[in-house]
Amino acid sequence: MRLVLTNDDRLGVLKDDGMVDVSAAFADIRFRTAHDRMPRVIASLVERRARVDAMVATGTPRALPGLQAPVPRPPKLIAAFGNYREDTNRERQKQDMFLESPDSVIGPGGTVLLPDHSASIFHHEAELALVIGQRAKDLPADDRALAALAGYTCAIDVSARGLGRIGPARIGKSFDTFTPLGPALVTPDEVPDPQNLRVTLAVNGEPRQDYSTADMEYGVVEILAFISSIMTLVPGDVVLCGTNHQGLGALQDGDQVEMTIAGVGTLAVSVRDPQHREWPRGVDQEMAATQRAVGNR
Amino acid sequence: MRIAAFDDGKIGVVAADDTVVDITDLLQRYDPLGPEDLLPDLISHFADLQTDLAGKVTTGGGRPLSEVRLRSPLTRPSKIICLMGNYREGTDRPLQILDLFFKSPEAIAGPGDTVVLPPHQADIFHHEAEIAVVIGREAKNLSPAAAMDAVFGYVAFNDVSARGLGRAGINSFLGKSFDTFAAFGPWIVTKDDIPDPQALHITIDVNGERRQDYSTSDMERPITELLTYISSVTTLHPGDVICCGTNHQGLGSMQDGDEVVTTVSGVGAFAIHVRDEHERTWQRGIDQAAGERVKAAAQHPVAATPGGTSS
Numbered sequence: 001m002r003l004v005l006t007n008d009d010r011l012g013v014l015k016d017d018g019m020v021d022v023s024a025a026f027a028d029i030r031f032r033t034a035h036d037r038m039p040r041v042i043a044s045l046v047e048r049r050a051r052v053d054a055m056v057a058t059g060t061p062r063a064l065p066g067l068q069a070p071v072p073r074p075p076k077l078i079a080a081f082g083n084y085r086e087d088t089n090r091e092r093q094k095q096d097m098f099l100e101s102p103d104s105v106i107g108p109g110g111t112v113l114l115p116d117h118s119a120s121i122f123h124h125e126a127e128l129a130l131v132i133g134q135r136a137k138d139l140p141a142d143d144r145a146l147a148a149l150a151g152y153t154c155a156i157d158v159s160a161r162g163l164g165r166i167g168p169a170r171i172g173k174s175f176d177t178f179t180p181l182g183p184a185l186v187t188p189d190e191v192p193d194p195q196n197l198r199v200t201l202a203v204n205g206e207p208r209q210d211y212s213t214a215d216m217e218y219g220v221v222e223i224l225a226f227i228s229s230i231m232t233l234v235p236g237d238v239v240l241c242g243t244n245h246q247g248l249g250a251l252q253d254g255d256q257v258e259m260t261i262a263g264v265g266t267l268a269v270s271v272r273d274p275q276h277r278e279w280p281r282g283v284d285q286e287m288a289a290t291q292r293a294v295g296n297r
Numbered sequence: 298m299r300i301a302a303f304d305d306g307k308i309g310v311v312a313a314d315d316t317v318v319d320i321t322d323l324l325q326r327y328d329p330l331g332p333e334d335l336l337p338d339l340i341s342h343f344a345d346l347q348t349d350l351a352g353k354v355t356t357g358g359g360r361p362l363s364e365v366r367l368r369s370p371l372t373r374p375s376k377i378i379c380l381m382g383n384y385r386e387g388t389d390r391p392l393q394i395l396d397l398f399f400k401s402p403e404a405i406a407g408p409g410d411t412v413v414l415p416p417h418q419a420d421i422f423h424h425e426a427e428i429a430v431v432i433g434r435e436a437k438n439l440s441p442a443a444a445m446d447a448v449f450g451y452v453a454f455n456d457v458s459a460r461g462l463g464r465a466g467i468n469s470f471l472g473k474s475f476d477t478f479a480a481f482g483p484w485i486v487t488k489d490d491i492p493d494p495q496a497l498h499i500t501i502d503v504n505g506e507r508r509q510d511y512s513t514s515d516m517e518r519p520i521t522e523l524l525t526y527i528s529s530v531t532t533l534h535p536g537d538v539i540c541c542g543t544n545h546q547g548l549g550s551m552q553d554g555d556e557v558v559t560t561v562s563g564v565g566a567f568a569i570h571v572r573d574e575h576e577r578t579w580q581r582g583i584d585q586a587a588g589e590r591v592k593a594a595a596q597h598p599v600a601a602t603p604g605g606t607s608s
Contacts, residue, residue: 030330076401081464096464097471099399101376101531115529137476164396165381170470171397174531176437230415231401231474 001052002184002265003045003151005107007066009034011041013052014184018061025052035073039236042071042133042150042185069107070153070185071131074238077102077179078227079127079157083242084215088292092217095226097239100157101174105238106269108183112158112251114273115175120162121279122251123287125243126201126209126259128194129155130220131185132237139233141225148224148233151187152194154259154267155240156180156201158251180257180269181238191263194220201247201259208283209247209259216241245291250279298350299565300339300450301484302368302407306332308339309359310350311484316359323349333372336485337536340433340449343487367567369407370452370485371431374538377402377479378527379456379470383542384515388592392517395526400456400540401474408482408567412457412551414577415475420461421579422551423587425543426501426509426559428494429454430520431485432537436528444524447533450487451494453561454540455480455501455569457551480559481538482567491563495519498562501547503555508583509547516541545591550579 002014003022011026012019025048031037045052077100082093106112114122133150157179160172173179191197194213201209218226223241227233251257253273260266299311308324309317320339323346327338339346377400382393406412414422433449457480459472473479491497494513501509518526523541527533551557553573560566 032330036330076403081467081469094464096467096469098469099401099471099474101399103376103532103534117529165394170399171530174399176530176532229417230471230476232403232476234403 001049001056001187001190003070004184005034005038005068005070005072007068013056014064015056015059015061017064019064020056020059020061022052022055025055034068038071039075039234042131043235045133045150045187067108067183069105069181071181071236071238072105072107074102074105074236075234076237077104078237079173079240080218080223080242082245082291083217084211084244085217086215086244086246086291095218095222097227098170100170100179104174104176104179105181106177106179107181108267108269110180110269111177112180112269112271113177114251114253114271114277116275117160117163119160119172121284123159123161123248123284124201124203124208124251124257125157125159125248126199127155127157127243128197128199128213128241128261128264129153129181130223130239130241132233132239133235135235136228136233139224139228141222143221145221145224146188148228149188150235151185152191152264153182153185154261154265155238156257156259156267156269157240157243180267182267183265186264197264198262199259201257203249203251203255203257206282208249209244211244211246213241215244246288248284248287249282250284252277252279298487298490299484300370300487302336302370302372303365306335308335310354311362312354312357312359315362316357317362317365318353318357318359320350320353323353336371340431340535343433343449367408367483369405369410370482371405371536371538373405374402374536375534376537377404377540378537379473379540380523380542382545382591383517384511384544385517386515386544386546386592395518397527398470400479404474404476404479406477406480406569409569410477410480411570411572412477412480414551414553414571414573415459416575417459417462419459419472421584423458423460423548423584424501424503424508424551424557425456425458425548426499427454427456427540427543428497428499428513428561428564429481429541430524430539432533432535432539434535436533439525439528441521441525444521445488447524447528448488448520449535450485451491451561451564452481452485452538453483453559453564453567455557455559456540456543480569483565486564497564500560502558503549503551506582508549509544511544511546513541515544546588548584548587549582550584552577552579
């Protein structure tokens with residue numbers, strides 16, 4: 001099932017080229033805004049699945065309207081540090097993650113707004129995102145951990161470099177609009193092997209990132225085990241699995257960005273920079289080489 | 298005004314005579330989805346509630362503080378934002394670059410609660426006493442002049458910190474996000490009761506022994522500047538908590554059986570207990586080496602590294 005949230009707050013399931021409205025299956029869930037609604041919807045997906053499937057089977061799809069992120073405001077947004085081998089033969093690095101501002105999320109078709117901060121560059125980072133479906137602590141590092149997942153979606157972890165005291169993590173990734181997410185929450189039954197997904201990202205039609213989740217240093221179940229050994233996960237939490245830095249490039253004013261995870265979906269956003277700053281276009285080879293050097297150390 | 302959460306899902310005003318007046322029913326008009334909405338609703342509608350709150354307090358009928366069980370004043374803040382080292386600590390260093398990190402909102406612990414040390418092999422678990430700001434309204438791109446308008450009040454905060462975990466060379470600060478590692482209380486004191494937040498005395502005592510003891514007048518960047526900066530990055534919401542950083546002179550270990558009391562003058566004091574299944578032990582008293590390391594680093598402030606390590 002591919003669950004989407006429309007701009008006018010309807011819940012839908014993707015079917016053929018359109019969407020079947022399944023809002024009625026969740027009508028009893030009280031909410032104030034999409035922010036507090038979606039974690040509740042996501043937590044109830046498993047118990048409502050049969051009813052939703054029946055609605056989709058008999059429903060007539062209509063044209064797909066504009067979408068919000070499937071989790072417009074996750075309770076927590078967690079991101080893995082460099083988690084791909086990137087053609088190196090390095091030992092696995094120590095596993096580590098950090099928290100980003102959950103207010104940085106935007107949806108498909110949204111606009112990444114580059115802030116008035118003196119970053120050295122703004123990079124795109126295409127990533128597989130995990131959406132948590134149930135409260136979880138101390139998950140085992142095997143397939144049992146997958147039971148905590150509501151599903152998968154696409155994320156672009158936009159990253160301002162050169163800000164802050166220690167590297168660009170956290171603050172440079174926490175600006176409002178810096179986490180495009182979507183288009184759909186894809187349930188695990190549609191993704192038989194999360195470690196065999198092709199992730200691509202193109203800017204203005206020019207290919208940049210192109211890698212497989214088979215290259216992850218720590219796979220999805222290890223990510224879930226690690227983070228849940230530290231903090232309780234709650235429905236709607238989003239965990240970004242890290243990116244492969246081979247293929248990163250600048251984002252700048254007017255760019256059209258499209259990322260795809262095979263079997264998960266395609267997420268497109270645009271970029272606006274009121275200051276019209278410019279960086280070289282194409283793949284940032286220096287960044288790519290730096291990351292490989294780290295890996296071989 | 299002192300606003301407390303107490304017993305099971307109740308909100309109260311702590312009156313001048315130290316009785317807790319239950320005001321939970323006043324908040325039902327906002328149709329909360331759950332108890333986690335009560336305090337944010339009170340914060341969002343505080344101006345409209347003034348008359349009713351005053352009426353409740355005048356009517357009295359509160360219970361003595363000693364007879365209620367205080368809870369973390371926010372059940373689950375929408376964000377906990379922490380400032381990196383933000384005190385001069387007896388150095389004459391130039392201002393450091395502002396930087397921050399996020400702490401898991403699932404980590405909260407309240408007055409009388411127990412901080413549980415995880416089995417992870419940290420070098421040490423430190424207490425960090427701090428003043429924390431509770432945000433009063435949605436805010437983005439605050440000007441210095443308007444920054445204090447976004448403040449609702451203050452709490453005393455113990456930013457419990459596991460050291461030495463994570464990848465070398467990058468500080469993920471994940472060692473501060475273990476469940477129960479965000480201890481704060483004892484209530485929220487509204488900003489009108491704190492005429493000068495840059496002149497507050499902060500202490501922490503472990504088993505009655507004084508450890509940290511410093512003034513918020515030593516902050517490198519005052520609260521107005523912190524709010525201006527943070528709101529230039531991320532939208533703030535009612536009930537977001539901003540921890541203003543600690544003075545590392547006086548840090549020390551927290552270990553099994555410890556009772557740790559955090560006090561901020563004018564705000565209040567709260568105690569937490571520490572439990573460690575593994576009963577690990579560290580040297581007691583002030584961790585002088587940690588304090589010296591921070592002072593030494595301060596003489597060589599870290600500049601921003603363009604294109605530096607990535608994630």
